[in-house]
Amino acid sequence: MLKILIRLYLVTIVSFSAAIYLVPELVVKVFHERFITYNLDYSRGLQSLIVKQFRGVPAEQWPALAAEMDQEFQPLHIVLTRNDDADFTLYERERLQRGENVVRVGDWGWRTLAVAPLDEQMAVQMVVPPDPIDVSLLYRSINVLIGATMLACLLLWLRPHWRDLERLKHAAERFGKGHLSERTQIPSSSNIGSLANVFDTMAGDIENLLNQQRDLLNAVSHELRTPLTRLDFGLALALSDDLPATSRERLQGLVAHIRELDELVLELLSYSRLQIPAQLPEQVEVSLDEFIDSILGSVDDELESPDIVIDVLLLGSLERFTLDPRLTARATQNLLRNAMRCCEKRIKVGVQVSDSGCEIWVDDDGIGIPDDERERVFEPFYRLDRSRDRATGGFGLGLAISRRALEAQGGTLTVEASPLGGARFRLWLPTPA
Numbered sequence: 422m423l424k425i426l427i428r429l430y431l432v433t434i435v436s437f438s439a440a441i442y443l444v445p446e447l448v449v450k451v452f453h454e455r456f457i458t459y460n461l462d463y464s465r466g467l468q469s470l471i472v473k474q475f476r477g478v479p480a481e482q483w484p485a486l487a488a489e490m491d492q493e494f495q496p497l498h499i500v501l502t503r504n505d506d507a508d509f510t511l512y513e514r515e516r517l518q519r520g521e522n523v524v525r526v527g528d529w530g531w532r533t534l535a536v537a538p539l540d541e542q543m544a545v546q547m548v549v550p551p552d553p554i555d556v557s558l559l560y561r562s563i564n565v566l567i568g569a570t571m572l573a574c575l576l577l578w579l580r581p582h583w584r585d586l587e588r589l590k591h592a593a594e595r596f597g598k599g600h601l602s603e604r605t606q607i608p609s610s611s612n613i614g615s616l617a618n619v620f621d622t623m624a625g626d627i628e629n630l631l632n633q634q635r636d637l638l639n640a641v642s643h644e645l646r647t648p649l650t651r652l653d654f655g656l657a658l659a660l661s662d663d664l665p666a667t668s669r670e671r672l673q674g675l676v677a678h679i680r681e682l683d684e685l686v687l688e689l690l691s692y693s694r695l696q697i698p699a700q701l702p703e704q705v706e707v708s709l710d711e712f713i714d715s716i717l718g719s720v721d722d723e724l725e726s727p728d729i730v731i732d733v734l735l736l737g738s739l740e741r742f743t744l745d746p747r748l749t750a751r752a753t754q755n756l757l758r759n760a761m762r763c764c765e766k767r768i769k770v771g772v773q774v775s776d777s778g779c780e781i782w783v784d785d786d787g788i789g790i791p792d793d794e795r796e797r798v799f800e801p802f803y804r805l806d807r808s809r810d811r812a813t814g815g816f817g818l819g820l821a822i823s824r825r826a827l828e829a830q831g832g833t834l835t836v837e838a839s840p841l842g843g844a845r846f847r848l849w850l851p852t853p854a
Contacts, residue, residue, distance in 0.1 A: 426583075430575055434568050441564070449530045456530040461522055464547070468522055468537040471499065471547065475539050487545065498548040504538060517544055585611045589620060599829075601628040642686045649683050685818075702745035702830045704853060709742050709772055709779070710735060716750050717770070720757045728766055731757075736773040743853045744779070745830050752823035752834065756783040756846045759819055763787035767841060778832070778851040787843035795836045799824045823848075 449456055474490065475483055487501040502508075504517040513523045517538045525534040535547040552560070585607050595603040604624060607617035656676045660669065717731060760768045764785035771782045790798060790805065797803050802817040823846075824834040832850040839845035 426575065426579055429579070430572055433571060433575065437568070437571065438564075445529050449526065453526075456526050457524060460524040460526055460530075460532040460535070464524055464532060464535040465522065468535055468547065471545055472537050472539060475545060480540075480543070483539070483543065494547075496550050496553075498546075498550065500546040500548060502536075502544055502546055504542055504544050509536075582612055585613050585617070589613065589617055592620070592624075596624055601631060645686050646683065649679055649686065653679050653683070702748055704743050705746050706741045706743045707746055709740075709774065712746065712750070713753075713770065713772055713781075716753050716757070719750075720754055720761070723758060724761060726766075729761065729764060730767050732767070732769045734769060734771040736771065740774055742774060742779045742850075744850055745826075748826040748829060749848075749850065752826040752848060753781060753783070755819035755823045756848070759783075759846070760785040760787075760843075764843060769841060776852065778849055780850075781848040782845055783848075784839040784841045784845045785843040786839070786841040789838060789842065790836055790844045798836065799834070820846075 471490065475486060478486055483501055487499050490499040505514055509517070509523070513536070516523050517536065518541070520538050522538075523534075523536040524532050527533040531549075533549050535549075536544050537547075538544045551557075585605075588607055589605050592603050592605045601624070604621045605617040607614060609615075609618060611617065653676065656672055656679065660672050660676070664672070713733065713735075717733070757768070757770070760783050764787050767786045769784040771780075771784070773780045794805065798805065799820050800817075801821040803821075804817040820834075827834045827848060827850065830850055832848065834849075835847050837845050837847065
């Protein structure tokens with residue numbers, strides 16, 4: 422908001438300064454004749470008195486009289502000059518030859534020179550000098566005070582906007598972090614009341630839609646598990662009987678499909694639970710090397726080929742770090758399973774702790790992920806083609822669940838190219854405040 426105030430003030434003060442210096446010049450130029458006429462009338466009386474003083478003495482005494490009057494009229498200067506002096510314009514010389522007075526105007530239309538003819542050859546000038554330094558400083562001080570006053574007025578005007586915009590920003594940030602019940606609480610009388618009302622309405626609609634979606638997903642998932650369990654139990658009973666080899670193979674295939682559906686339901690429930698912001702993550706201090714070792718042990722049995730090698734790189738002294746062990750383990754396990762499906766022979770897990778947080782990355786030596794699909798892989802149910810996922814397993818929810826598990830703790834999950842040639846999934850968790 423400070424940037425808004427500075428920009429608004431700069432625009433205002435620059436516009437004001439430009440108007441102060443440009444508008445008077447434009448007006449004087451457009452109405453030049455009127456300003457000349459006004460200053461001629463304004464100077465006529467003083468010029469007449471000066472001319473009478475000169476004409477009351479012989480022409481030979483005019484220089485001495487001019488010097489004497491110059492001293493008396495300070496800071497104005499009284500100067501004796503010729504009518505055809507080169508400093509005069511052609512228009513001014515013609516007026517002096519006709520016996521008419523001449524004036525020049527400067528800034529704001531004020532006269533800077535007044536000339537009155539004495540005879541056909543000589544004229545007397547009344548020169549208005551520029552303002553002294555102290556007076557110029559006073560004028561500049563006035564401009565500074567005007568600028569300060571404008572700043573104070575802007576502050577008074579902007580303060581309620583600032584307060585309400587900060588409140589709107591705070592509400593938007595909390596809403597974006599998953600606190601769907603957050604509202605601005607800005608009254609309609611506010612200058613941004615209509616904007617706040619639109620935001621609150623939008624937030625309410627989004628909250629209702631997400632709640633309905635989550636409730637529907639939970640209801641369908643729970644309802645699906647009951648018949649799936651019955652089918653699994655019934656097929657298990659059927660397999661306990663003596664059956665022909667062909668029938669037994671078909672029933673075992675059905676059991677595999679049912680258990681795959683059950684696993685999908687569990688994934689959907691996990692994804693749905695991570696969408697509930699009210700469930701704050703746990704904060705448990707763990708030993709990172711033991712934590713990573715337990716995760717590797719949990720997925721060791723899932724290696725499809727004994728030739729796959731998993732390297733672990735622990736950088737620096739791994740201190741204990743505070744995190745949610747359940748969410749972080751789930752995210753890391755999903756990344757490892759994904760790497761197992763996609764790698765050729767090698768997987769590398771790295772861990773590094775810094776003052777800002779903890780970073781864990783998982784590399785594989787597969788074919789990698791194209792640049793234009795690196796964000797899409799985190800979308801629910803999005804799967805790359807079979808050339809990337811050679812096992813064709815998974816439901817496209819693992820990476821989405823992993824990212825939500827990290828975001829629930831204030832962390833991030835990104836993907837980039839791996840030094841091994843495949844993909845690197847980089848998991849980052851901030852140091853708890």
